[in-house]
Structures are given as C-alpha cells and as structure tokens.
Amino acid sequence: MTARNTILAAVKASQPALKPLPDVYFPADENADLKAKFTEILTTIGGKVITAEGSEEIAAYIKTITNFGDRIESTVDEVYKIVAEENPSLLPHSLQNTELAVIKAHFGVAENGAVWITEDLLSQRVLPFITQHLIVVLNAADIVANMHQAYERIGDRRYGFGTFIAGPSKTADIEQSLVLGAHGSRSMTVFLMR
Amino acid sequence: METEVKDHADLAAAFNKDEDRVNWHDETLWWIRQKRDLAVNKLPEWELLRETASQIKDNVLSNLSEYLVQFEANAQKNGVIVHWAADAAEHNRIVLGLLNAKGIQKMVKSKSMLTEECHLNEHLERNGIEVIDSDLGERIVQLAKEPPSHIVLPCIHKKKEEIGDLFHLHLGTPAGNADPQFLTETARIHLRETFLTRRAALTGVNFAIAETGEFVVCTNEGNADMGAHLAEIHIASMGMEKIIPQRRHLGVFLRLLTRSATGQPITTYSSHFSKPREGKEIHIIIVDNGRSKQLGREDFRNSLKCIRCGACMNTCPVYRRSGGHSYHNAISGPIGAILAPNLDMEKFADLPFASTLCGSCSNVCPVKIDIHQQLYKWRQVIVQNGYAPVAKKAAMKVMSLTLSSPLAYHAGGKMGRLVMKYAPFALNNKFNPWYKQRDMPEPPKESFGEWYNKNRK
Numbered sequence: 108m109t110a111r112n113t114i115l116a117a118v119k120a121s122q123p124a125l126k127p128l129p130d131v132y133f134p135a136d137e138n139a140d141l142k143a144k145f146t147e148i149l150t151t152i153g154g155k156v157i158t159a160e161g162s163e164e165i166a167a168y169i170k171t172i173t174n175f176g177d178r179i180e181s182t183v184d185e186v187y188k189i190v191a192e193e194n195p196s197l198l199p200h201s202l203q204n205t206e207l208a209v210i211k212a213h214f215g216v217a218e219n220g221a222v223w224i225t226e227d228l229l230s231q232r233v234l235p236f237i238t239q240h241l242i243v244v245l246n247a248a249d250i251v252a253n254m255h256q257a258y259e260r261i262g263d264r265r266y267g268f269g270t271f272i273a274g275p276s277k278t279a280d281i282e283q284s285l286v287l288g289a290h291g292s293r294s295m296t297v298f299l300m301r
Numbered sequence: 302m303e304t305e306v307k308d309h310a311d312l313a314a315a316f317n318k319d320e321d322r323v324n325w326h327d328e329t330l331w332w333i334r335q336k337r338d339l340a341v342n343k344l345p346e347w348e349l350l351r352e353t354a355s356q357i358k359d360n361v362l363s364n365l366s367e368y369l370v371q372f373e374a375n376a377q378k379n380g381v382i383v384h385w386a387a388d389a390a391e392h393n394r395i396v397l398g399l400l401n402a403k404g405i406q407k408m409v410k411s412k413s414m415l416t417e418e419c420h421l422n423e424h425l426e427r428n429g430i431e432v433i434d435s436d437l438g439e440r441i442v443q444l445a446k447e448p449p450s451h452i453v454l455p456c457i458h459k460k461k462e463e464i465g466d467l468f469h470l471h472l473g474t475p476a477g478n479a480d481p482q483f484l485t486e487t488a489r490i491h492l493r494e495t496f497l498t499r500r501a502a503l504t505g506v507n508f509a510i511a512e513t514g515e516f517v518v519c520t521n522e523g524n525a526d527m528g529a530h531l532a533e534i535h536i537a538s539m540g541m542e543k544i545i546p547q548r549r550h551l552g553v554f555l556r557l558l559t560r561s562a563t564g565q566p567i568t569t570y571s572s573h574f575s576k577p578r579e580g581k582e583i584h585i586i587i588v589d590n591g592r593s594k595q596l597g598r599e600d601f602r603n604s605l606k607c608i609r610c611g612a613c614m615n616t617c618p619v620y621r622r623s624g625g626h627s628y629h630n631a632i633s634g635p636i637g638a639i640l641a642p643n644l645d646m647e648k649f650a651d652l653p654f655a656s657t658l659c660g661s662c663s664n665v666c667p668v669k670i671d672i673h674q675q676l677y678k679w680r681q682v683i684v685q686n687g688y689a690p691v692a693k694k695a696a697m698k699v700m701s702l703t704l705s706s707p708l709a710y711h712a713g714g715k716m717g718r719l720v721m722k723y724a725p726f727a728l729n730n731k732f733n734p735w736y737k738q739r740d741m742p743e744p745p746k747e748s749f750g751e752w753y754n755k756n757r758k
Binding site: 118253 | 366386391481
C-alpha cells in the first residue's frame with residue numbers, strides 16, 4: 108500500500124462515529140456604525156484611515172509622503188495615471204525597491220480592521236508585502252461587520268490567492284516590544300472613499 | 302539522536318535558578334494572558350464561538366478520512382501537488398527529494414511547529430541544505446542553536462540583551478545594542494536578502510479547507526508571504542488534523558485564533574493559497590506522524606482539535622515558571638504534555654505530571670479541549686504501562702500505606718509537625734523538593750483531629 112492509502116485506512120479505523128456539523132449563526136448588530144468601528148480598530152492595530160472624495164486626494168496625499176524618485180506601484184487606475192511607474196513588472200523580485208504600493212480591496216471588516224484582497228487586484232502576489240508602505244483604496248460602503256459576513260460575501264468565488272491584511276506588518280518577538288515593519292509593509296493607510 | 306533521559310522537574314529546576322528571570326518570564330506570559338482576556342471579553346458571543354469551533358472539530362475528527370480525500374481532490378484541481386507522509390522521516394524525505402530534484406541547496410522557512418516535530422532542519426542540514434527560519438523569534442532561537450520555547454512566541458525565554466549579543470555575533474550589529482526596534486530592522490534587512498535569493502520556501506498550514514482545496518497561513522510579520530510569493534516552489538507542511546470542512550468555517554476559527562494567542566483581533570496577514578503562480582509549484586505534505594493513533598485513543602483524541610494558539614501555555618502556572626524548554630518537546634506547555642506521550646510514552650512520561658491540574662488551560666482553550674482532564678488520564682495510562690518515575694512510585698507506595706492505616710496517618714502527622722517545629726533543617730534543605738524556591742509553611746500546633754477531640758461538645 109502507498110503511504111496515502113495506509114494513512115487513510117488508519118484514520119478511517121480510528122475515527123469515531125459521525126458527528127454532525129453545528130449551525131454557524133452569529134448575527135451582527137444591525138445598528139453598528141461600521142465605518143467608525145473599522146477606523147477605530149485599524150487605528151488601534153497601527154494602521155491609518157483617511158476619508159476621501161476622489162483619487163486626486165489620494166494623489167495629493169502620496170506627494171506628501173514620498174520623495175522624488177521613489178518607486179510607486181499602483182494597481183488602481185486613477186492613481187496609476189497620476190503618480191505611478193510606467194512599466195508594471197513581470198518578475199516579483201523586481202518589485203524589491205517599491206517604496207509605496209497603492210491597491211484596491213474588495214471590502215473591509217469592522218471587527219478587526221482587515222481588508223480582503225485577491226490576486227486580481229495585484230500586479231504580483233508579493234506586492235502588498237514587499238512594498239515599504241501600503242495604501243489601500245476601499246469604498247466606505249464596502250465594510251462588513253464581522254468575519255462571518257466576510258466569508259458570506261466571499262461566497263464560493265474562486266481565486267488563486269487571497270489575503271486579509273490588517274495593518275502594517277509587526278512583531279513583538281523581542282521581549283514583547285511591539286515593532287512595526289517586520290518583513291512586510293511598514294505602514295498601511297486605508298482611503299475610505301465616500 | 303539523543304539518548305539522555307530528560308525530566309521536566311530537573312529542567313525546570315535549572316530554569317528556576319535565576320529567580321528574577323523566572324519572575325520576568327511569568328509576568329510577561331501573564332500579561333499576554335490578560336491581553337487575551339481583554340480581547341475576548343469584547344465579544345459577547347465568545348462562548349458560542351468556542352462551542353461552535355469545538356463542534357466543527359468534532360465533525361472533522363469523525364469524518365477525517367473523507368475530508369482528507371476531498372481536500373486532496375480539490376487541491377489537485379487547483380494545480381497543487383499533494384504528498385502523504387506516514388511519519389516524520391517520510392515527511393523529511395519528501396522535502397529533501399523536492400529540493401534535490403530542482404538542485405536547490407538553500408531554503409527559507411516560515412513558522413511550522415510540524416517541521417520542529419519532525420526535526421526537518423537537522424535532516425536537511427545533514428544533507429547539505431541550508432535552512433533559514435524567517436519568523437523573527439525563530440531566527441533568534443536558530444542563531445542561538447536552541448529549539449523554540451513557545452509555539453507562538455519562540456524566544457519568549459530570551460532577554461533582549463542576549464538577542465543583541467547574538468545579532469552582534471552573527472549579523473554584525475554593534476556590541477551592546479539591545480534596542481528591539483534596531484534589532485528588528487537589522488533582521489528585516491538580513492532576511493529581505495534571504496527572501497529575494499531563495500528558490501524554495503516552506504510554510505506551515507493553519508487551516509486547510511476540504512471544500513475548496515485551499516489552505517490558510519497566518520502571520521503578523523508577513524514572512525510566510527515574502528517567502529512563498531518569491532520562490533519557485535512553495536512547500537506547505539500540514540498535520541492532517543488541520544482540515545476544516547468549509548471556507549465559511551474560517552470565520553469561526555480566524556475570530557478565535559489570534560484573540561486567544563495574543564489578544565489581537567486578527568493576525569496582520571491571513572493568506573489563502575489556492576493555486577500556484579503561473580509556472581510555479583505548490584506542494585502540500587499531509588503528515589500523520591502519530592495523529593491517526595491519537596485519533597483512535599478515545600480519551601485523548603480531542604487534543605487533535607488544537608489550533609496552536611498557545612493560550613494554554615500563557616495561562617499555565619507551571620509553564621510560566623518552568624519555561625518551554627523544560628518540556629523537552631517541540632510543543633511545550635499543557636497541550637504539548639497531552640500530545641507528546643502519544644508519540645513516545647516512555648520518553649515523555651514526566652510531562653503529564655508537570656501540571657497542578659488547575660484547569661486554567663481548559664478554560665482558555667478556544668476549541669474547548671479538556672486539557673487538564675487529559676493530563677489526569679495520561680497519568681493513569683502512564684502508571685498502568687509502568688512508565689511512572691521511580692521516585693514517584695516509591696512515594697505513592699508510602700502514601701498509600703499511610704493513608705490506609707489511621708495509626709500510621711496520625712503518627713506520621715504528629716512526627717511531621719514535631720520535625721517542622723524543632724528540626725526545620727531536616728526539611729529546609731536541598732533534598733526536599735518542596736523547599737526549592739519556596740519556604741516551608743509554619744507548622745500547625747495540632748492536627749484538625751486533635752483540635753476536634755478537644756473542642757467537640
């Protein structure tokens with residue numbers, strides 16, 4: 108027998124009688140201010156939230172946080188036209204000197220400040236990780252209350268890669284001192300678009 | 302291979318020599334436990350979440366063979382290559398084979414307790430493969446040539462000055478600099494170079510979804526993603542119990558995991574890997590290594606529900622004051638003490654005794670594993686199988702004789718009180734394990750029995 112069949116036979120012999128799956132039902136507070144909650148949580152975990160009307164505001168903000176010559180990668184068309192690099196790269200490694208990445212998210216989650224991103228919103232999967240700083244553009248209306256609603260919204264959509272990102276990368280491995288900017292982006296700013 | 306017999310009490314005694322350090326370790330972990338409480342108390346549905354998670358895992362364990370087949374089929378549909386390993390040696394052979402086939406000699410790895418359990422790094426190094434651990438805490442213990450002492454916080458036992466010394470020695474930082482910000486930045490730069498130059502990346506798996514064939518890896522640092530998205534070949538090692546039936550069940554587990562672990566609402570990154578990048582490879586190795594056996598042990602199968610949050614360690618009064626290395630196993634603390642005897646009952650016979658059975662671990666467990674009850678049950682199994690430590694067997698015999706004879710009991714009590722009163726040196730010495738790191742209590746003047754005889758009216 109192959110390892111596979113040996114293992115599966117052993118598991119089958121050991122597993123107890125079938126127990127049913129429970130209901131998963133966690134209703135969220137209908138009256139909660141999701142935008143306020145999302146902002147509060149993301150700020151607590153080291154992120155930044157800016158409410159804006161249009162992409163010009165994002166472009167103006169980018170000018171204040173970057174220097175001339177900084178590499179900016181944007182997969183958001185409106186921003187890309189104004190500030191971003193000319194040629195989107197094919198090799199993920201070539202993104203290594205990216206100072207700022209600007210990407211869209213499908214939706215945000217109020218209870219934990221996370222945004223849901225799939226690879227169709229990225230030029231390369233590594234982009235939001237390898238960049239020094241990250242800007243995420245999100246419609247203020249696209250915020251769900253909790254992770255149950257998040258997965259309801261994702262449904263059975265197919266993606267090669269998807270990720271929840273909640274704030275800048277961080278570590279507290281050295282004596283529990285919190286340091287932002289471990290291996291991923293050093294900062295995360297979410298533009299909530301009205 | 303190690304042949305020396307290790308004992309929790311001896312290793313804990315060594316850890317306890319430095320009292321300030323033990324207090325610091327204890328307080329640090331308790332602080333994390335308190336952060337967990339703050340996060341948990343914000344969710345009125347917390348108990349229902351735990352119960353739901355526990356029941357989902359009950360279903361998983363009762364239908365595991367079916368879910369594994371389903372997961373494999375769906376992962377293969379996604380273009381992922383699935384391997385099966387009956388034990389640690391087979392797992393390590395598969396990893397080495399994949400690297401050899403591509404002529405790869407250097408690999409970057411993110412956190413995977415399973416590869417610690419399998420001693421993968423040692424195996425690869427013996428075969429000429431360099432492995433660099435990319436989680437900051439794991440990198441630190443790797444430089445120190447130590448195993449992680451905690452599943453979530455690998456170097457929680459290390460002081461920042463020691464880490465500064467390690468970085469000075471290995472990464473060329475200025476001597477005496479122990480600033481966490483500076484040391485983290487140094488590691489970031491050092492490991493960026495590693496991520497950019499490694500053709501193979503290995504990650505663990507937090508959850509694998511039977512319904513979709515995808516798997517989820519959670520990190521705060523972003524190291525799993527940095528490795529996986531830059532490498533040609535991504536190897537994901539998973540214990541077979543990591544399966545959950547449906548994608549929507551992630552909603553339950555991701556709400557529980559990080560709140561229990563560190564008090565955060567979610568990890569910074571919760572990455573869902575479904576298909577490899579164009580022209581690249583994802584390999585999943587499904588590992589048994591004793592899990593099917595544990596599944597068949599009715600009293601202990603619930604231990605396979607574990608989602609590796611570490612909450613039971615942070616709350617454990619024994620773990621906090623004995624340190625993770627005293628458990629001499631990849632997974633330490635209360636959960637390690639119920640998992641390890643399944644792998645080797647003789648070698649880990651001491652671990653279920655390293656507990657006060659206070660039950661705090663069971664109370665914080667996000668999937669409601671009855672940890673302290675399993676510890677108690679393991680003690681009985683271990684004694685029945687003849688693996689109880691010799692001193693414990695002798696002490697139990699004396700205790701059993703004393704407690705079964707009223708005469709011996711009263712005489713023994715009186716003797717004890719007299720000795721404590723007139724000859725405290727007979728107890729306050731290094732031969733009495735209760736005197737280590739403790740003062741003996743004041744002896745009572747009389748026993749309850751004597752008091753009762755005088756006062757009953």
